[in-house]
Amino acid sequence: MAITKQPERNNKVVKSSDAFVAPDINAFGQSFRDYNAESERQKGVEEFYRLNHINQTYDFVEKTREEYKKLDRVQMSIWECCELLNEVVDESDPDLDEPQIQHLLQTAEAIRKDYPNEDWLHLTALIHDLGKVLLLPKFGGLPQWAVVGDTHPLGCAFDESIVHHKYFKDNPDSKNPAYNNKNGIYKEGCGLENVMISWGHDDYMYMVAKENGTTLPEAGLFVIRYHSFYPLHKAGAYTHLMNEEDRKNMKWLHIFNKYDLYSKSKVQVDIDKVKPYYLSLINKYFPAKLKW
Numbered sequence: 449m450a451i452t453k454q455p456e457r458n459n460k461v462v463k464s465s466d467a468f469v470a471p472d473i474n475a476f477g478q479s480f481r482d483y484n485a486e487s488e489r490q491k492g493v494e495e496f497y498r499l500n501h502i503n504q505t506y507d508f509v510e511k512t513r514e515e516y517k518k519l520d521r522v523q524m525s526i527w528e529c530c531e532l533l534n535e536v537v538d539e540s541d542p543d544l545d546e547p548q549i550q551h552l553l554q555t556a557e558a559i560r561k562d563y564p565n566e567d568w569l570h571l572t573a574l575i576h577d578l579g580k581v582l583l584l585p586k587f588g589g590l591p592q593w594a595v596v597g598d599t600h601p602l603g604c605a606f607d608e609s610i611v612h613h614k615y616f617k618d619n620p621d622s623k624n625p626a627y628n629n630k631n632g633i634y635k636e637g638c639g640l641e642n643v644m645i646s647w648g649h650d651d652y653m654y655m656v657a658k659e660n661g662t663t664l665p666e667a668g669l670f671v672i673r674y675h676s677f678y679p680l681h682k683a684g685a686y687t688h689l690m691n692e693e694d695r696k697n698m699k700w701l702h703i704f705n706k707y708d709l710y711s712k713s714k715v716q717v718d719i720d721k722v723k724p725y726y727l728s729l730i731n732k733y734f735p736a737k738l739k740w
């Protein structure tokens with residue numbers, strides 16, 4: 449019997465020309481997240497973190513969370529909120545000075561290229577920064593230090609990996625002996641949902657999505673809630689506070705982070721072209737109007 453030889457399989461992964469390629473440098477010609485670069489922009493970013501580190505105390509976060517949990521300020525759709533983001537400037541970000549709606553669409557379109565079938569992840573990307581509306585007067589007009597920037601836990605020691613860590617010396621929590629050690633008020637493995645994280649756009653948008661009954665999977669909610677928690681997902685600090693479920697969700701947070709960070713560019717997404725697709729996702733996973 450003649451044996452026909454099967455053609456050998458080529459094991460190399462062929463990247464479609466459509467795949468997302470992460471650039472080495474940001475739109476300003478610097479490495480991404482270089483918080484020590486010498487520039488005017490960095491001075492503003494450093495001042496942002498000084499205020500953030502001094503003012504975000506356990507008590508502040510507890511109080512502000514309670515206040516915003518009421519969701520009694522505004523009623524609007526997800527897309528209306530995306531459009532509002534055009535009026536928002538983020539002073540903490542060394543890599544981006546495009547309108548925020550572009551950042552949302554750039555992130556979502558980049559992730560869509562590589563994960564075409566995970567529509568929940570496209571929508572997660574589209575909405576992950578919507579919480580920045582907290583800066584606008586009708587959402588309480590919070591200062592930048594209470595809305596943007598990286599996040600970190602309160603109620604335990606401030607890890608060295610946190611950007612501009614030195615400014616914590618003027619945070620009253622640093623002098624609280626119940627807080628300033630590795631576990632602080634927490635038990636190992638207690639789960640991130642039991643940890644008080646600095647207040648900002650992550651936790652707020654998580655609340656909005658959850659309380660308005662989104663059908664996004666838990667992994668999507670986890671990504672929204674912890675995407676600014678770089679000390680955890682980049683530096684690997686605070687992992688002792690995670691539980692089993694957190695560890696499972698981390699996989700998606702790591703995937704997401706690549707697109708959130710490296711899609712920041714000067715190349716604009718054509719909003720009108722992609723709008724129908726995102727409206728269909730919003731329709732699938734959210735009610736028409738949400739409480740904010």
Ligand SMILES: O[C@H]1[C@H](O)[C@@H](O)[C@H](O)[C@@H](O)[C@H]1O
Pocket residue numbers: 538540541542577596597598599675676677678
């Ligand atoms: O400056 C950025 C920006 O505010 C992002 O939205 C946030 O998620 C990042 O963690 C932060 O570093």
Ligand SMILES: [Fe+2]
Pocket residue numbers: 576577649675676
């Ligand atoms: Fe963010």
Ligand SMILES: [Fe+2]
Pocket residue numbers: 551555576577708
């Ligand atoms: Fe983002």
